[in-house]
Amino acid sequence: MYVFYGNDYATISLFKAYLSDCLKMKDLGSLKYFLGIEVTRSASSLFLCQRKYTLDIIVEVGLLGAKPFGVPMEQNHRLSHDTSALFDEPEWYRRLVGRFIYLAVSRPNLAYSVHILSQFLQATHISHWDAAMRVVRYLKGTPGHGCLSHHAALLFWVASFLEGILPYLGRQRRGWCDSDWAACPITRRSLSGWLVSWGHSPISWKTKKQHTVSLSFAEAEYRSMTAITCEFKWLKGILLSLGVHHPKAISLFCDSLSALHIAHNPVFHERMKHIEVDCHFVRDAIKDGLLAPSYVPTTTQLAEVFTKALGKSRFDLLISKLGICSPHAPT
Template identity: 70%
Template sequence: MGKGMRDKFPSVLLRDFVTHTVVAESPSPATPSPQHPSVIISSNDPKSFKEAMKDVSWQKSMHEEIRALEENGTWTLEPLPKRKHALGSQWVYRTKYFSNGDIERLKSRLVVLGNHQEAGIDYHETFSPVAKMTTVRAFLAIAASKNWELHQMDVHNAFLHGDLEEEVYMKLPPGFERSDPNFVCRLRKSLYGLKQASRCWFAKLVTTLKGYGVLQSYSDYSLFTYTKGNVQINVLVYVDDLIISGNDSAALKTFKAYLSDCFKMKDLSVLKYFLGIEVARSSAGLFLCQRKYTLDIVSEAGLLGAKPCGFPIEQNHRLGLANGELLSNPESYRRLVGRLIYLAVTRPDLAYSVHILSQFMQEPRIEHWEAALRVVRYLKGTPGQGILLCADSDLSLQGWCDSDWAACPVTRRSLSGWLVFLGQSPISWKTKKQHTVSRSSAEAEYRAMTAVTCELKWLKGLLLSLGVHHPKAIKLFCDSQSTLHMAKNPVFHERTKHIEVDCHFVRDAITDGLIAPSYVPTVTQLADIFTKALGKKQFDYLLAKLGIFEPHAPT
């Protein structure tokens, strides 16, 4: 390939683009609403390239974006080979604001039309891991217990750092065309819009971290640890957001400087807000909540002035057999339930309600919508409720499991529910319908015990990656005597031979010293809140023991 063919866009073209295509200058974007100052999309943001061309400020913004892409070595200019096709591209415009509502900058982003990519030609694998929410909670719980520093960093234009392995071509960006229409951009690095962009970025990040001597965890591939002498640093990655904790301030500073040299990073200092989760630290530990997100849900539902409910879902509900009128606008139901699913990241009290409501996404009915609004009214009374990761935790795992036999009135499948504590801090919980029909309540309880045993086994490995050894057997509490007998005694008969695999798995875990099951009365079974709709008295009783805290509640 000749040298001239591999040249980047000539600076003359960029200069001509900025200085000779001004049509008219539009007024400055409107002042944003104070509710969401950092993420608001101004109504005056250009919707198309033609509209952006009317404002010299947006032209300069596009010029800066192209310049940055060129300096990053994102592409080379080449003629399009035969039997190859070039993807289109478009500009996306956003006005960025400071937290006080003032305009920070105008951002123009070049996006490839990745929806036109062909599998096996333009891309192969696209999967990229992100941190599990259980890992996030365990990561923060350990930092709170050890009183380690917690910092957050953000990568500017993360997807632009990934090296592209496939041969991908893109048409020249709008406004930067050349006289020869056969010239296109051969992408050397990933670009926003490509289906493999996140995978390329993560591979680049992993290579960079390993170059520093950081080890990648096998329990969660988004978790990285660095140990040298008495210094320990843990890094958790969620796309382009990084949480960093460690026991040495100087080592943390050196590590952050290394990342800043490798990528263009934004140091957000002490961790306070991550993925919509508000983090507050005190001598008691770390408090996680989603108060702003909760208030947004209540406001969007139009229930800011509604009377709060004391518990999220009615006892003895029959939502599975509801036969009322179908909702004329099911999208609103799906959006609300989708937001509740993410809210459950810091709200264990919503696990059962969200599980029930999410089963009716396909054809929600009036009864389902009313039940969802009841959950919102419950949130109205507890918007700042969250979980407390205690500073005085002993970092020992403890599990609780329960089931509700034949809970589903349609399929007669049972519900499994579990809760896992790290010391006094709740880090894992779930409500899930079992895959098969259980023939007895003991069998249903046994399947729930199997599920939580899998979780405990994984968590033990995760803690080991974070430098926490757990040599003792993990206490596991169950309220079924029959299940405990089956778990401890190697006797198979007609009632248990069809669950032989589960039996062997749990018994091996007991023999190996992984778990130590014991009995707890149903009235004090903490996992009971994950398997059925409880009345207010029992609901409040269990809620107080889950590690849930409401700092805004009246004394």
């Protein structure tokens, strides 16, 4: 099965006719379901979700009649310091986390939970299984959640997922980056989270533990800024490879004034020697006009949902701003 997407219907029709003649392929019509991803379209946008895949997960673990939870991860959890007994069936846990990873393709709000649960695949304790069951019970209350994407954003989303490139210009690219300093209680490495959106539609996001220990909050934030700058360069490279020039700088929002001062200040000193490479990388991006960093208050930092477990009111507010919603009736 192949998926074609574009705005030149004449060319698409010719290509489908060519495939039909050469490979005897049939045209199944507009895309509605592909690899577990359901597609609902309107005149200006498409809604991507994995409702059937989500319900299959809930049925598989036997929680279809369970009471749902409002958030996927408990605040101030201490899963890394867990001392409970080992879980008897670790392969169940690994299978469930693997299904969460694929589910996170269309649900950015699961990125932090998947990151945390993926750290215990080798030594799974009972509390880790309970935390995974909490995620399933959260899915029970939100089985139809997905990304509402405008056509331009969907093109980049399909490009990332299927490794095909069909970009379309017309909406502003923006990014948010955040970090949780010394988040790992064992290694004391910080957690980076970032989001790239096209208009109001998320097209790329990640939660990842930093490779080295950061000595300060500003350093952790700056390394998060470096990570999203790499993503910006990749996106711009896609456009340039297709002959599309995007001269406008990409807006980047960070809630650390210290990190922003480091990005704009060309002076180095001894305390910044160990992150000098990161500094040069981001500053070159600013100098080249790729990046336009600015301050955003923590209260409106969308990337916070990728770096820590939040309360229900805060969590619901951020995912609504991310464009995550559900057109389905409650289950």
